Amino acid sequence: MIAGKSREVGDCYIMPGTTRNVSPAHSREIPVCGIPVLAGCILIFLTACGGPRDQGVLFKEGHPLEYREDQFGNRIPDFSMAGYKNGSALPDVPVVATLNPDSNSKDDTTRIQAAIDQIA
Known part of the structure; x- marks a missing residue:
């Protein structure tokens, strides 16, 4: 026993949890050996998810x-x-010709081709 408050079960020490306003039959006990296991799981998770x-x-x-x-x-x-x-x-390359879109036309294909033909 540790300080007369814990009891040994196998390789673990069982420490009484908080029992305020709870009957002794419903008190919680925390296994101390589970804390290192939990810490190890958290460490593995953080190592796998983070880092460079x-x-x-x-x-x-x-x-x-x-x-x-x-x-x-x-x-x-x-x-x-x-x-x-x-x-x-x-x-x-130097600019040889500038052609602006015709606002009255929906298709400037013929104007573009005429400008290309004039330069070539």
């Missing part, structure tokens, strides 16, 4: 992006070379 996650893309200042594989061998595809001249910057 492994990032698939690593950014380093002044370096190209580094794409990492996950535990299954999957990797985020790098499409940075797709598009104009393998990812090169788009060239600056």
